[in-house]
């Protein structure tokens with residue numbers, strides 16, 4: 148059996164009882180470490196906490212492993228119970244549908260154990276799920292590369308009066324050759340996009356007045372942790388707010404219902 152287990156958004160204690168039972172029963176544990184709070188996956192101290200809780204060693208599965216060598220994991224799961232851990236929820240934003248499809252095609256049984264995910268940002272600020280449009284991802288701009296395909300989606304959402312949840316880029320540096328030569332992959336800390344960078348990039352590509360510096364937005368940092376931070380304000384005001392350590396996401400507010408407005412008041416700066 149392949150157990151795909153969501154770890155939630157806080158720390159190692161956020162796994163569900165059902166998830167913990169499954170993990171402890173498995174002979175091999177992999178942890179996906181590229182779509183979410185990578186510090187959990189790549190910080191040796193955080194990893195050690197998880198291993199202590201599970202009583203088992205964890206193999207960190209980076210993008211290359213998940214995309215290119217996943218059949219090895221699935222073959223193991225054909226003969227034994229294997230856990231594949233995902234920070235957040237296995238189907239939260241980035242889905243692991245591909246893994247499920249491949250497992251089923253190979254005749255491997257799959258059980259998914261859900262948990263909180265970044266999708267909880269949708270409601271935590273008081274906005275309502277059915278008043279959101281398409282979710283977007285904002286990549287880091289570089290000197291030569293300024294993709295803005297997300298912009299059209301914001302325009303569409305805004306024309307319909309819908310809110311937009313913006314997920315922000317995470318850049319994982321490849322393990323160095325030096326560390327690979329020593330037979331060990333060593334990861335440098337990933338680069339995370341802040342709410343401030345996201346807003347300045349959004350203002351840079353704006354041209355159809357879908358939004359502007361006065362548009363109401365909500366910045367959400369470290370959702371699900373004890374020190375989560377949620378601040379609502381105009382783009383201009385949020386540009387100067389220090390949201391602290393990652394992970395961050397941003398919501399562009401569309402037309403609001405009176406109940407949404409009441410809740411938003413608690414977060415306004």
Ligand SMILES: C[S@@+](CC[C@H](N)C(=O)[O-])C[C@H]1O[C@@H](n2cnc3c(N)ncnc32)[C@H](O)[C@@H]1O
Nearest residue numbers: 235236239241264265314315369370394395396
């Ligand atoms: C691909 S999504 C997360 C998928 C993950 N499996 C989940 O269920 O949450 C990654 C993006 O979501 C946002 N995100 C994830 N966790 C967050 C958190 N705790 N607080 C704020 N934003 C978060 C960040 O913008 C991050 O780049």
